[in-house]
Amino acid sequence: MTRAEILAADVKVEPIKPAVGAVIHADRSQLLSKEVAQLTLRLIEAHGVVVFPCAGLSDQEQQAFTENLGASVNFTKSAPGGNKSESAGYNITLDPKINNEPEYVQGTFFYHMDGMPLANMPPPRASVLSCRKKSPSGGQTEFASTFAAYDALSDEEKAEYAKLRVIHSLVAGVREVKPAEELQPHMRSRKTERPLVWTYPSGRKSLLLGYTADEVLGMPKAEGRALLARLLEWAGQPAFSYRHHWQEGDLVVWDNCGALHRVIPYTANSGRLMHRTSVAGVELAA
Ligand SMILES: [Fe+2]
Numbered sequence: 634m635t636r637a638e639i640l641a642a643d644v645k646v647e648p649i650k651p652a653v654g655a656v657i658h659a660d661r662s663q664l665l666s667k668e669v670a671q672l673t674l675r676l677i678e679a680h681g682v683v684v685f686p687c688a689g690l691s692d693q694e695q696q697a698f699t700e701n702l703g704a705s706v707n708f709t710k711s712a713p714g715g716n717k718s719e720s721a722g723y724n725i726t727l728d729p730k731i732n733n734e735p736e737y738v739q740g741t742f743f744y745h746m747d748g749m750p751l752a753n754m755p756p757p758r759a760s761v762l763s764c765r766k767k768s769p770s771g772g773q774t775e776f777a778s779t780f781a782a783y784d785a786l787s788d789e790e791k792a793e794y795a796k797l798r799v800i801h802s803l804v805a806g807v808r809e810v811k812p813a814e815e816l817q818p819h820m821r822s823r824k825t826e827r828p829l830v831w832t833y834p835s836g837r838k839s840l841l842l843g844y845t846a847d848e849v850l851g852m853p854k855a856e857g858r859a860l861l862a863r864l865l866e867w868a869g870q871p872a873f874s875y876r877h878h879w880q881e882g883d884l885v886v887w888d889n890c891g892a893l894h895r896v897i898p899y900t901a902n903s904g905r906l907m908h909r910t911s912v913a914g915v916e917l918a919a
Pocket residue numbers: 741745746747894
């Protein structure tokens with residue numbers, strides 16, 4: 634048997650819903666193989682999000698898994714709990730001993746795409762998240778496919794939205810948590826412009842949405858925000874979204890420009906601890 638045949642026999646893929654999500658059942662020994670990396674990249678573009686139940690990877694193994702998907706990027710060096718190294722992950726926690734800016738994490742209670750307001754880099758291609766300690770209540774992560782949301786638009790809507798550009802800001806991303814004037818200056822300055830419709834080299838298209846999306850260029854503010862709110866509701870409908878109930882050791886990978894994510898609120902004393910790594914994006918044609 635060839636290596637690819639052995640892998641095909643050992644790895645089982647099971648869709649979660651027709652429009653979003655897939656589970657990859659693979660032996661732990663296969664997870665760092667190039668074949669699983671290729672399969673993961675293919676499946677996140679097809680399904681938005683993939684789950685490896687109880688993968689049980691260490692921080693170093695998760696970093697190696699991430700680098701098999703592409704160059705890794707650490708865009709949360711300055712975030713509470715962040716690490717200065719480019720090849721390091723980010724420990725996501727509300728523990729006040731580690732995190733003195735909880736609004737940064739509480740912003741994740743609202744649908745977003747990672748790194749969207751950062752002007753100095755393309756949005757990450759994929760995010761890799763594993764559960765180190767789950768919360769006794771809350772803490773599940775919901776994903777909403779903006780591939781599915783785009784695919785189901787009418788031809789007229791697709792043509793109209795293809796022309797639009799959107800301002801994303803961190804201030805907007807945490808607007809439900811803290812007013813702009815109370816944020817630290819480094820958070821207030823994060824702002825950039827992105828196309829509403831994101832096009833992949835394969836031709837696959839998605840919508841770049843989320844709470845960071847603040848206004849549509851060239852549109853009155855209320856009209857633009859109303860459009861962004863409607864599209865967010867559209868993407869979040871049950872047929873396009875999936876709620877992951879974490880078990881410790883689970884590893885979830887998603888296409889960061891094709892799936893929104895948010896966490897169901899949990900408390901600072903829950904002990905919840907997640908480890909995130911990110912695959913760098915490439916700037917694509919608008
Ligand atoms: Fe996130």
